Amino acid sequence: MNSPQENILSRRTIYRFMDKEVSDMIITQALKAASCAPCHKQTHPWRFYSIGENTRKSLIPLITKLARIKSEKKGSNSVDEDIVRAVSKIQDAPVLFAITSKLSPEDSFREREDYAATVCALHNMVLSFWANGVGSLWSTGSVTRDDETYHKLGINKQQEEIIGFVRAGYPISTPDVWKPSYEEVTTYLD
Numbered sequence: 001m002n003s004p005q006e007n008i009l010s011r012r013t014i015y016r017f018m019d020k021e022v023s024d025m026i027i028t029q030a031l032k033a034a035s036c037a038p039c040h041k042q043t044h045p046w047r048f049y050s051i052g053e054n055t056r057k058s059l060i061p062l063i064t065k066l067a068r069i070k071s072e073k074k075g076s077n078s079v080d081e082d083i084v085r086a087v088s089k090i091q092d093a094p095v096l097f098a099i100t101s102k103l104s105p106e107d108s109f110r111e112r113e114d115y116a117a118t119v120c121a122l123h124n125m126v127l128s129f130w131a132n133g134v135g136s137l138w139s140t141g142s143v144t145r146d147d148e149t150y151h152k153l154g155i156n157k158q159q160e161e162i163i164g165f166v167r168a169g170y171p172i173s174t175p176d177v178w179k180p181s182y183e184e185v186t187t188y189l190d
């Protein structure tokens with residue numbers, strides 16, 4: 001296994017996955033890592049929804065509708081292919097999670113801190129997967145924000161916000177992504 005530093009530096013978002021199952025052990029490790037994230041005031045605001053076959057199927061009409069709208073809006077001449085691709089992203093992902101963060105409508109600072117903590121949890125999950133050779137993609141596409149998704153997943157929109165879906169699986173390829181050097185983003189004050 002890579003050192004923690006190597007694991008962080010080598011992680012990339014993975015967009016295409018092999019048709020290969022990810023073991024329950026690896027998924028459990030990722031959930032443990034996520035649950036261990038820091039949070040202010042011990043609020044533990046994160047929840048993980050593992051999205052199985054039937055729930056994925058129930059999302060197909062919505063994904064189809066949203067993909068058609070997006071495709072037609074950008075003037076695509078391959079609307080049907082765009083829809084097939086959008087459905088496949090959800091249906092064929094070896095692992096699919098929705099991650100939510102607790103809402104606090106009466107306390108915007110708490111909600112912001114809880115969102116930050118849930119981002120830490122999500123990234124712990126991503127890094128744990130990566131340490132086991134499993135790549136992932138955090139997505140915030142329209143399906144993750146639609147009321148119908150909340151309904152199909154049984155999530156109360158007044159209490160929790162879906163901060164994204166995480167799709168995970170063994171990478172087909174790992175993109176090379178430019179990153180600014182730390183010098184460019186660091187200011188040393190005396």
Ligand SMILES: Cc1cc2nc3c(=O)[nH]c(=O)nc-3n(C[C@H](O)[C@H](O)[C@H](O)COP(=O)(O)O)c2cc1C
Binds near residue numbers: 013138139140
């Ligand atoms: C908050 C957030 C939302 C993202 N949403 C999407 C998304 O909807 N679709 C997508 O393809 N990638 C999404 N990404 C992945 C980013 O595009 C990716 O992290 C970025 O290109 C940098 O690449 P890297 O993760 O390999 O460093 C998201 C990432 C973050 C942090």
